[in-house]
Amino acid sequence: MKDLTKTRTPLDLAFIALVWIVWLGITVAGSRWVLFVDNWFMSMTMAFGSFVAGSTSQGGGAVAFPVMTLGFNIDPKGARDFSMMIQSIGMTSATVAILWRKIPIEKTALVVAGLAGALGIVFGLEVVQFWFESKPTKVFFVSLWLAFGVALWTINRVSGTVKREVLADRNPGTLICLALAGFVGGTVSGLLGSGLDIFVFAALVLGFRVCETVATPTSVILMATNSVVGFLWRLGGGGGEAIAPEIWNYWWVCIPVVAIGAPLGAHFISNRGHLFVVRLLLVVIVAQFLGAVFIVKFDGPMIVLATATFGLGVAVFLLFWRWGRHYA
16 A cells, blocks of 8 residues: 655645634634633543544544543533534544545445434434433443454454455445444434444444455544534534533634644554554553443443443444455
């Protein structure tokens, strides 16, 4: 694969500069520097979260949501809104970097899963979010993602696994699978602020044998577009109550950080091998789960939920991988 990391990148730098100029102008005009006094912790959180968003298949919301809800006791719906809002800046910035550097992506997955994900996030915001409490949903999410990590680690220990940079075919079954992954992932995004990236990444890597170095930037772009759809939907009055004022403050102090952090993550990962991507992803997955274990009070029902989700998840992902061998 051609190394594009040393190519001059005026377009992505111009986008970052534009974000900073607009943000700085409004900050100075509105005397918003004082927001950093009380909200600096979110800037620090998203310095790491945005880098993770650009370099792995997890959106920055996968870092922001547990930190905000579990670490700072912020309302889960507010954390969901913040995740979509900040990913609309950071992951869009990473998307510009990915496209300008011509990092390989799976275009069919972008179109099919992206459209289905847009429907899914609206469904999640308007319907599904009112069905679940935040604690069981988060336990389910981290347990399922841990199951995917175990399956991914197991699969990459198998020698001779086929890896592709594009889908082998685009028959109706393939398109339906991508659409289903996109819709389910988009629905989860409506609950937690991220999810489309994870489900499509799993479908591409486990089922269709697409290399992680292609699936990762593809999932970054998908989460960027999904976040923009969710953010615009919330701005239009959808999804319940209006976005809380403190969430806007968190968003404002994080904009300049994520505009740089996410493209740096995309640049960092662009010339790494697929095993490096896998190991980095596993580190993030394990850290996320351990964080939930230490912060969430895992009583009896939560332990049962986590155990059942993990066991079922591993079984489903491995079965999906076995199905993928026939596809390969």
